[in-house]
Amino acid sequence: MAGKQRHNKGRQVRRTENTTAPRFAARxxxxxxxxxxxxALLIAxxxxxxxxxxxxxxxxxxxxxxxYKDIPARRGRILDRNDEVLAxxxxxxxxxxxxxxxxxxxxxxxxxxxxxxxNADDLRQKLxxxxxxxxxxxxxxxxxxxxxQVMAMLKEKGVKGVSLQREYRRYYPAGEYFSHVIGFxxxxxxxxxxxxxxxDRELNAEAGRKMVLKDARRHLLANVASIRxxxxxxxxxxxxxxxxQFYAYRALKKAVVRHNAKSASLVMLxxxxxxVLAMVSQPSYNPNASHGNLGGKARNRPIIDTFEPGSxxxxxxxxxxxxxxxxxEHTKIDTGEGFxxxxxxxxxxxxxxxxxxxxxxxxxxxxxxxxxxxxxxxxKDHWKMLDRYGFGQPVMIDFPGEVSGSLRxxxxxxxxxxxxxxFGYGLSTSTLQLAQxxxxxxxxxxxxxxxxxxxxxPVEGERVLSVETARSLRKMMEGVVSAGGxxxxxxxxxxxxxxxxxxxxxLGAQGYKDKKKKYRALFAGMAPATAPKLVMxxxxxxxxxxxxxxxxxxxPVFSEVMGHALRLLNVAPDKKQTNTGLQVASAxxxx
Amino acid sequence: xxRMLLITALLIAIVWTALKVVEAKQQTRQLFAVREAxxxxxxxxxxxxxxxxxxxATFADYGRVEKNARNKLHMRTPGMQEIxxxxxx
Numbered sequence: 001m002a003g004k005q006r007h008n009k010g011r012q013v014r015r016t017e018n019t020t021a022p023r024f025a026a027r028x029x030x031x032x033x034x035x036x037x038x039x040a041l042l043i044a045x046x047x048x049x050x051x052x053x054x055x056x057x058x059x060x061x062x063x064x065x066x067x068y069k070d071i072p073a074r075r076g077r078i079l080d081r082n083d084e085v086l087a088x089x090x091x092x093x094x095x096x097x098x099x100x101x102x103x104x105x106x107x108x109x110x111x112x113x114x115x116x117x118x119n120a121d122d123l124r125q126k127l128x129x130x131x132x133x134x135x136x137x138x139x140x141x142x143x144x145x146x147x148x149q150v151m152a153m154l155k156e157k158g159v160k161g162v163s164l165q166r167e168y169r170r171y172y173p174a175g176e177y178f179s180h181v182i183g184f185x186x187x188x189x190x191x192x193x194x195x196x197x198x199x200d201r202e203l204n205a206e207a208g209r210k211m212v213l214k215d216a217r218r219h220l221l222a223n224v225a226s227i228r229x230x231x232x233x234x235x236x237x238x239x240x241x242x243x244x245q246f247y248a249y250r251a252l253k254k255a256v257v258r259h260n261a262k263s264a265s266l267v268m269l270x271x272x273x274x275x276v277l278a279m280v281s282q283p284s285y286n287p288n289a290s291h292g293n294l295g296g297k298a299r300n301r302p303i304i305d306t307f308e309p310g311s312x313x314x315x316x317x318x319x320x321x322x323x324x325x326x327x328x329e330h331t332k333i334d335t336g337e338g339f340x341x342x343x344x345x346x347x348x349x350x351x352x353x354x355x356x357x358x359x360x361x362x363x364x365x366x367x368x369x370x371x372x373x374x375x376x377x378x379x380k381d382h383w384k385m386l387d388r389y390g391f392g393q394p395v396m397i398d399f400p401g402e403v404s405g406s407l408r409x410x411x412x413x414x415x416x417x418x419x420x421x422x423f424g425y426g427l428s429t430s431t432l433q434l435a436q437x438x439x440x441x442x443x444x445x446x447x448x449x450x451x452x453x454x455x456x457x458p459v460e461g462e463r464v465l466s467v468e469t470a471r472s473l474r475k476m477m478e479g480v481v482s483a484g485g486x487x488x489x490x491x492x493x494x495x496x497x498x499x500x501x502x503x504x505x506x507l508g509a510q511g512y513k514d515k516k517k518k519y520r521a522l523f524a525g526m527a528p529a530t531a532p533k534l535v536m537x538x539x540x541x542x543x544x545x546x547x548x549x550x551x552x553x554x555x556p557v558f559s560e561v562m563g564h565a566l567r568l569l570n571v572a573p574d575k576k577q578t579n580t581g582l583q584v585a586s587a588x589x590x591x
Numbered sequence: 592x593x594r595m596l597l598i599t600a601l602l603i604a605i606v607w608t609a610l611k612v613v614e615a616k617q618q619t620r621q622l623f624a625v626r627e628a629x630x631x632x633x634x635x636x637x638x639x640x641x642x643x644x645x646x647x648a649t650f651a652d653y654g655r656v657e658k659n660a661r662n663k664l665h666m667r668t669p670g671m672q673e674i675x676x677x678x679x680x
Contacts, residue, residue, distance in 0.1 A: 072634070074637075084648065084651075085644045085645070085647075085648050088641055088644055088645060089641070090638065090641035090642060090645065091638050091641070143642070144635075144638055171641075171645045173644075173645050173648030173649055173652075174648065174652075175652075222619065222620065222623050223623070242653075243653060246653040246654070247653075250654070493670070493671040494671035494674070567668075572676055572678075573671065573674075573676055
């Protein structure tokens with residue numbers, strides 16, 4: 001076989017030598033075709049990879065080097081008028097695990113429980129209950145420092161499948177005495193109640209996102225592109241004063257417990273700027289705790305709840321009559337037998353007061369006197385003035401759920417309606433609206449818009465009453481707080497106080513004639529009376545112990561809170577002292 | 592001859608600028624790393640600031656201050672008679 005081959009070869013060589021060299025044309029074509037095919041394949045392959053699969057491959061490549069990072073942004077803070085923090089978002093870390101990766105042997109669970117300071121048995125149960133899930137929280141809202149420590153300890157012990165998640169948590173350092181005004185935000189950091197809801201758009205922050213380049217060891221190399229710019233939330237500065245709010249809250253809470261009242265609300269306003277300095281509701285709640293099942297506790301009563309203002313309307317009835325020229329400070333009002341009949345109805349006083357001047361009507365709080373005065377005013381004008389005081393329309397203070405109260409159109413009034421309005425029945429108002437009306441008396445007749453945010457520039461007001469009317473009303477209202485009036489307990493030592501009490505019968509199943517009557521106790525007042533700086537209105541709903549009169553229940557709270565507030569705001573006393581301070585001070589020094 | 596000189600000079604210039612580009616790139620990355628570290632530190636500090644704000648507000652709570660003033664320091668609110676009011680002109 002081999003020999004034959006050699007032989008053939010020899011013959012072939014010989015032939016080559018003898019004839020022209022063979023051209024192998026077919027072979028060459030085959031070779032060339034093969035090479036061309038290979039080249040075409042290569043080009044096609046390259047084209048396929050470079051052009052058709054480019055996205056996929058690019059992605060694979062980028063995957064190694066490019067990653068996305070969130071740029072955290074914080075929700076804005078809420079500050080009081082002196083820039084003290086009332087709500088702030090702080091980063092916290094939650095520890096989570098993937099139960100399908102996390103080994104669940106006894107040793108791991110024991111280590112986990114020890115590191116997280118939880119009960120090992122509970123943890124084991126939790127892990128086995130969720131063993132088919134991808135995500136469970138092991139611990140929520142740890143401080144970043146603690147969380148880092150936990151992760152370091154787990155790494156040291158070789159536990160895998162546990163990670164951290166960055167979240168923000170809202171803290172309310174002022175706790176329950178600001179909870180109604182500020183409200184709260186949910187776990188997703190969006191406002192749910194109060195000012196957190198009202199100003200959610202301003203406060204809200206949007207996390208940014210950027211694309212970054214990393215090297216093989218996952219170190220950051222460079223920013224590639226910013227996908228979304230982070231937008232931090234804006235801070236909101238309130239008009240409220242944390243100190244005044246604290247005093248108001250404490251005094252109100254104490255009184256609610258003492259008189260076993262169902263609820264209560266308080267508003268304190270700055271006369272010159274229309275700013276709300278304190279706004280408190282009872283009962284309250286802790287905004288830092290869980291927000292489930294709050295019921296009525298979350299309601300910001302001074303803005304949302306309405307009631308009949310009762311006798312606290314009387315100064316406004318008198319102001320209306322005086323402004324329109326139907327009475328003067330010296331007009332004699334005959335209250336007759338202590339009652340007047342109006343059709344089938346009767347308006348009466350607790351006893352006969354005889355002939356009173358307007359000041360007497362106020363400090364005796366005579367219903368008959370007020371109704372007699374109201375009848376001098378044409379219905380249309382009476383209504384117009386009540387409208388200008390702000391009754392029956394929202395205060396426009398930018399708060400969710402603000403109410404307008406109710407004031408019926410004068411076209412629908414009967415005679416008894418006008419009498420009732422004179423002493424505060426037949427219309428409803430919020431605590432804030434009533435305070436707004438009293439600010440007009442305090443500000444020499446000018447009505448200014450109210451605000452829950454700090455006001456830095458002086459505000460233009462609208463004149464509702466003349467300076468003379470406002471001043472003479474204030475003088476009359478000082479009588480209420482004197483020893484012979486209905487609210488001597490509202491007095492503040494060193495200052496002159498003007499105000500009016502109200503004790504309102506609540507509408508029951510049988511109208512106002514229920515056997516067991518329920519009451520509201522009110523006090524609305526201002527100080528110092530010569531040039532008022534602060535107005536405060538306090539309303540108690542159903543005081544059931546130790547008295548129910550406005551002068552017994554609400555007036556002492558006024559005195560306490562107003563005393564603190566005037567002192568804190570450095571308002572000069574306007575009442576002459578019987579002794580000079582110096583003598584007493586030195587006498588005190590001797591002791 | 593002068594042409595050769597020019598080409599040599601340009602070659603050197605190209606190599607030199609190329610090295611400078613490499614150097615600049617390296618510096619960029621280093622500075623970027625520094626910036627990232629500083630940003631992380633700023634984050635850290637803002638966390639601390641937030642915590643301190645909460646802490647301050649808690650310690651400065653008026654209820655707590657008042658309790659300490661009354662019980663530990665035996666302070667009290669002065670009566671009107673003990674207060675001297677100065678008028679400023």
